[in-house]
Amino acid sequence: MSHPLDIQPGDHILISRTDRLGDLVLALPFVETMKRRYPDCRIDVLASLYASPILEHNPGIDGIVRVQNDQMLADKLYKKDLLYRIRQGNYKVVVALYPERHICHLFYQAGIPIRLGTAGRFHSVLFNAHLFHSRKKNVKHEFQYNLDFLEFFKDGETVTRPKVYLQEKEIVHAKRLLEEANASGRTVVLHPGSGGSAERWPLEMFVKLHAELKSQGIAVVISGSEQEGDQIQAVSEQLQIPVRKITGLTDLRTLSAVLAEATVVVANSTGPLHLATAVGTRVVGLYPSRMVTSPQRWGPIGKYHRVVQPSKVNCSCPPKECQCMSDINISEVAQQVIELVKLEESVT
Numbered sequence: 001m002s003h004p005l006d007i008q009p010g011d012h013i014l015i016s017r018t019d020r021l022g023d024l025v026l027a028l029p030f031v032e033t034m035k036r037r038y039p040d041c042r043i044d045v046l047a048s049l050y051a052s053p054i055l056e057h058n059p060g061i062d063g064i065v066r067v068q069n070d071q072m073l074a075d076k077l078y079k080k081d082l083l084y085r086i087r088q089g090n091y092k093v094v095v096a097l098y099p100e101r102h103i104c105h106l107f108y109q110a111g112i113p114i115r116l117g118t119a120g121r122f123h124s125v126l127f128n129a130h131l132f133h134s135r136k137k138n139v140k141h142e143f144q145y146n147l148d149f150l151e152f153f154k155d156g157e158t159v160t161r162p163k164v165y166l167q168e169k170e171i172v173h174a175k176r177l178l179e180e181a182n183a184s185g186r187t188v189v190l191h192p193g194s195g196g197s198a199e200r201w202p203l204e205m206f207v208k209l210h211a212e213l214k215s216q217g218i219a220v221v222i223s224g225s226e227q228e229g230d231q232i233q234a235v236s237e238q239l240q241i242p243v244r245k246i247t248g249l250t251d252l253r254t255l256s257a258v259l260a261e262a263t264v265v266v267a268n269s270t271g272p273l274h275l276a277t278a279v280g281t282r283v284v285g286l287y288p289s290r291m292v293t294s295p296q297r298w299g300p301i302g303k304y305h306r307v308v309q310p311s312k313v314n315c316s317c318p319p320k321e322c323q324c325m326s327d328i329n330i331s332e333v334a335q336q337v338i339e340l341v342k343l344e345e346s347v348t
């Protein structure tokens with residue numbers, strides 16, 4: 001675009017990313033960049049109810065509009081209320097980083113003057129400013145695809161790392177949880193879940209990794225939902241390997257603080273992996289060998305993180321049923337964790 005959009009001090013800008021947790025984390029560099037380039041404008045973010053807590057206390061965000069996606073699709077009154085809230089925001093510009101069709105139709109109904117989204121979709125007609133790019137080839141990172149939208153805005157500082165801002169009381173609560181799990185001090189957090197959004201390393205592998213790291217004198221704890229905790233407990237009993245876990249005890253803000261207190265986090269390619277990087281913790285990410293979920297597009301952002309993949313190239317397993325993930329060797333993952341723990345010890 002040859003000329004930036006006409007945005008004046010005091011204008012209201014809405015940034016929409018209503019899909020999963022990891023996607024919202026990877027939108028944070030764009031959000032904070034917009035605030036730094038337009039400090040006198042109001043910057044609000046529209047996000048899913050589940051993922052939205054990570055936006056709280058962010059100095060680059062003036063307001064959060066939360067949407068319960070299933071309710072919006074099923075309840076006409078809820079959708080009407082959301083439209084009312086969007087209209088009340090008096091937005092001059094909306095940037096649809098994730099162009100969900102029903103949400104984008106609300107932007108059109110609300111009469112937002114500048115509606116910016118990607119071209120090439122049927123509902124792109126709802127936008128009056130279009131970004132021409134395609135993410136299908138996975139040639140760069142997801143956060144960089146989000147930053148492509150900056151071509152519509154004035155030049156200035158660009159933020160390239162996501163950051164989640166924690167409160168002291170949240171850190172204190174996380175430390176207490178870890179202490180109660182006998183995992184205080186240098187601790188490795190294992191997060192086996194994926195929320196259905198990514199291929200998973202089998203639970204039994206995580207349980208065996210817990211035992212391997214423990215045998216090396218490393219404190220280990222497993223995080224996740226209550227349901228995941230039940231599954232882990234069943235595997236633990238079957239293998240007769242005791243584990244420490246805090247599953248079912250953390251909301252999203254508390255989980256963020258737990259990950260911030262960890263020395264290293266091991267997780268599948270999921271939201272909590274990106275959340276860990278956003279609170280400054282080194283990670284070992286477990287990724288399938290397929291282009292659509294490649295680390296080039298979805299890998300951890302920053303230095304000193306590690307990625308482990310199956311040896312097989314170009315996995316052809318059905319989506320969400322990858323058998324190749326079982327080929328990731330426990331010893332290899334443990335070695336990557338140990339190296340990161342030693343790296344942390346060397347700089348502190």
